[in-house]
Amino acid sequence: MVMNGENPANGDRSDSGDGSPPVGLRERKKRLTYQAVSDAAIAMFLERGFDKVSVAEVAAAADISKPTLFRYFPAKEDLVLHRFADHEDEAARVVTGRAPDETPLDALRRHFLDGLDRRDPVTGLCDAPQVLAFLRLLYGTPSLVARLHAYQGRSEAALARALGGGLSDRLAAGQIIAVLRILALENWRRTDAGESADRVYAGAVQAAEEAFVQLRTGLESHA
Numbered sequence: 001m002v003m004n005g006e007n008p009a010n011g012d013r014s015d016s017g018d019g020s021p022p023v024g025l026r027e028r029k030k031r032l033t034y035q036a037v038s039d040a041a042i043a044m045f046l047e048r049g050f051d052k053v054s055v056a057e058v059a060a061a062a063d064i065s066k067p068t069l070f071r072y073f074p075a076k077e078d079l080v081l082h083r084f085a086d087h088e089d090e091a092a093r094v095v096t097g098r099a100p101d102e103t104p105l106d107a108l109r110r111h112f113l114d115g116l117d118r119r120d121p122v123t124g125l126c127d128a129p130q131v132l133a134f135l136r137l138l139y140g141t142p143s144l145v146a147r148l149h150a151y152q153g154r155s156e157a158a159l160a161r162a163l164g165g166g167l168s169d170r171l172a173a174g175q176i177i178a179v180l181r182i183l184a185l186e187n188w189r190r191t192d193a194g195e196s197a198d199r200v201y202a203g204a205v206q207a208a209e210e211a212f213v214q215l216r217t218g219l220e221s222h223a
Contacts (some may be wrong), residue, residue: 034072034082037062041079046133050080050141077147080138084151085120091176092158104163108176109212112183116204119197124187125204127176135188152177179211 055076055216059069059121065221069089074080091108115123136143156170156177186207190200 015197021096028096036077037064037069038082042083042134042137045080045137050076050137050144070076075147076110077144079184080141080144082148083134084122084148088120088151088154089158091155091173091180095162096161104196105176105212105216108180109208112212114210116187116201121187122184124184124189125197125200125206127191132188136192139185139188151183163193175215179215183208183211 022129037058038060041053044053044061055069056066058079059066060077060106062069073082091111094107094111095104098104102110112123116125119126119128121128124131133193138148156173159176160170160173163172185202187200189205190203192199
């Protein structure tokens, strides 16, 4: 989850550092605009509440027109969920980029455990005040939760394609994305209730390990 804006490198093109093609100046400017508008909107939503801030007010604060804002963000909710946009295909990227001797499920388990260790906000295990405030806004606003499901649906579709695209792959992707969502939500609930991320960590790791065992063995114990 992107929590802060990024400073662009100088020059017409920059290397992302992850093996992907360099990003052109125009594309970098577009990304910076996305980030600036989203940051301005989220600051207003955190201060006053999502439903009490209009799109027109966000556009004015970002010094752009309302039609221009909607070209960047089709729905008001996307102003918040933009921070999840770069994670939509994360599970799929983990699977396609795994080592030859690593199974998709092992790669996803490793990636999630690494995220817990880094206190990645996407895992829910992050007690930074700005992250807690953002997640409180997200999970406390029904329209944002509903919109988040659409983002997760695209994550599921991308993962299914990475797994092969068949029916069994779509079923597996649905289960995996649901597990990751539930684990993250549980971690956030505990930190939001006042527990430190360090205190929650051991339990979060255990829950993740149990969840991936269940994914691997199926639901026979619950039948």
